[in-house]
Amino acid sequence: MTSTGVIDLNDVELFASEGHHAAFRELRAHAPVYRNPGPDGSGFWALTRYEDVLAAYRDHDTYSSAHGAILGGSFRTGGDTASGDMLVASDPPRHRMLRRLMHPPFSPSMVARVSTQVRSLLAEGVARMRQEGGCDFALDFAPLLPVGALMALFGVGASDARHIVGLTRRMVGYRDPALCPQDDDERLRLAHAQADIFEYFADLLDERRDEPDRDDVLGMLLRARLNGLPLDDTQILYNCMNIAVGGNETSSYTTCAGFLALLRNPGEWRRLREDPGLLPGALEEILRWSSTNAYVQRVTLRDTRIHGVEIPAGEIVTLWNVSANRDPGQFREPDRFDITRDPNRHLSFGSGVHRCIGAPTGNAELAEAFTALIESGSAFRTAGDPVRLRSNFILGFTSMPIEIAG
Numbered sequence: 406m407t408s409t410g411v412i413d414l415n416d417v418e419l420f421a422s423e424g425h426h427a428a429f430r431e432l433r434a435h436a437p438v439y440r441n442p443g444p445d446g447s448g449f450w451a452l453t454r455y456e457d458v459l460a461a462y463r464d465h466d467t468y469s470s471a472h473g474a475i476l477g478g479s480f481r482t483g484g485d486t487a488s489g490d491m492l493v494a495s496d497p498p499r500h501r502m503l504r505r506l507m508h509p510p511f512s513p514s515m516v517a518r519v520s521t522q523v524r525s526l527l528a529e530g531v532a533r534m535r536q537e538g539g540c541d542f543a544l545d546f547a548p549l550l551p552v553g554a555l556m557a558l559f560g561v562g563a564s565d566a567r568h569i570v571g572l573t574r575r576m577v578g579y580r581d582p583a584l585c586p587q588d589d590d591e592r593l594r595l596a597h598a599q600a601d602i603f604e605y606f607a608d609l610l611d612e613r614r615d616e617p618d619r620d621d622v623l624g625m626l627l628r629a630r631l632n633g634l635p636l637d638d639t640q641i642l643y644n645c646m647n648i649a650v651g652g653n654e655t656s657s658y659t660t661c662a663g664f665l666a667l668l669r670n671p672g673e674w675r676r677l678r679e680d681p682g683l684l685p686g687a688l689e690e691i692l693r694w695s696s697t698n699a700y701v702q703r704v705t706l707r708d709t710r711i712h713g714v715e716i717p718a719g720e721i722v723t724l725w726n727v728s729a730n731r732d733p734g735q736f737r738e739p740d741r742f743d744i745t746r747d748p749n750r751h752l753s754f755g756s757g758v759h760r761c762i763g764a765p766t767g768n769a770e771l772a773e774a775f776t777a778l779i780e781s782g783s784a785f786r787t788a789g790d791p792v793r794l795r796s797n798f799i800l801g802f803t804s805m806p807i808e809i810a811g
């Protein structure tokens with residue numbers, strides 16, 4: 406909330422302090438179709454109830470993805486976007502064609518390769534943590550997930566993968582001084598961070614152009630055909646970027662939030678250690694609890710009305726997963742972390758045509774992380790206050806010190 410008591414969902418401090426849960430409770434109860442204020446009329450609408458968020462996800466005739474999923478996140482200057490070229494920023498029927506092309510990087514065999522690579526990095530990570538008596542979980546352990554995933558998906562070495570994670574971390578953390586110098590204008594900062602990722606993949610594409618047979622994302626996209634034609638460089642690069650940005654921070658920050666929830670709910674952690682068969686359900690609860698991708702953005706293609714509130718065509722509407730996932734209308738005792746919650750139809754991967762194509766990959770990474778932690782047999786505890794990322798889009802941690810208690 407601002408000093409005047411108005412809820413501002415664009416205020417990153419609200420999310421850094423976990424004050425957002427109280428704000429969303431208020432909005433779900435009293436203003437489920439909320440006009441979030443912004444300077445110079447730049448406000449946006451916010452849907453916060455489960456049923457409304459789900460309905461909007463499923464109604465792509467009314468809610469367009471063409472302007473991208475992040476507020477203020479156009480990918481080119483001049484208001485134009487990656488619209489129609491990047492999977493997440495396209496609408497049907499174009500989206501359907503792109504999605505078909507994007508299936509190979511998410512095949513079961515690729516998911517298995519990601520698991521194997523992540524498992525080997527995590528084994529080293531656990532050994533290091535035991536040797537040193539602890540670590541900064543957010544910096545030293547959780548990023549091993551995207552590093553391993555990128556190595557498998559793009560066929561790059563560990564140091565390149567770490568470099569890409571650094572770039573996507575800066576992009577997602579463009580409003581956090583710990584991750585990105587706050588000197589430029591906010592939109593420019595985001596645009597520069599996006600341009601750096603784009604450039605990295607442009608160089609990789611140049612290296613790989615003559616190797617279309619490679620069994621990795623670039624090889625698959627080089628072989629792909631859209632209406633009988635190869636993808637152009639822009640389409641290839643936007644979709645590499647979509648995979649990197651979509652997968653890097655989400656899986657690692659979800660691991661942080663999930664481990665913190667387990668350490669703060671020792672009874673649940675004990676239950677899981679004693680019966681690792683509970684892991685699949687625990688992962689669903691970790692996904693609901695963390696709601697790492699806090700919202701997605703849409704733009705209305707036509708006038709619409711929700712609970713009597715008119716939203717004209719051409720307006721920005723945000724769909725708040727983090728609020729839907731704590732809606733008491735959908736979840737019994739939503740503020741309780743319960744690894745055996747059933748049913749648990751959370752919206753952390755979205756819904757409808759854009760539902761996360763990387764969900765099996767993300768789930769596999771999370772399963773590896775929590776299996777490694779359980780199998781380490783160590784007793785962990787927090788060793789200082791975790792520091793939350795300054796972002797209202799991705800909920801994460803810039804620091805989370807933990808130590809091994811035995």
Ligand code: HEM
Nearest residue numbers: 474492493651652655656659698701754755759761763767
């Ligand atoms: C815990 C982990 C993850 C979470 C919470 C998450 C969340 C989401 C959400 C909410 C969407 C829907 C976006 C929208 O409707 O506009 C999405 C889409 C997407 N995600 Fe994930 N994601 C995760 C892991 C991954 C991974 C590991 C990858 C890739 C390796 C990935 C790649 C993508 C892509 C490419 C899309 C666009 C799909 C489309 O537009 O059809 N995600 N993700």
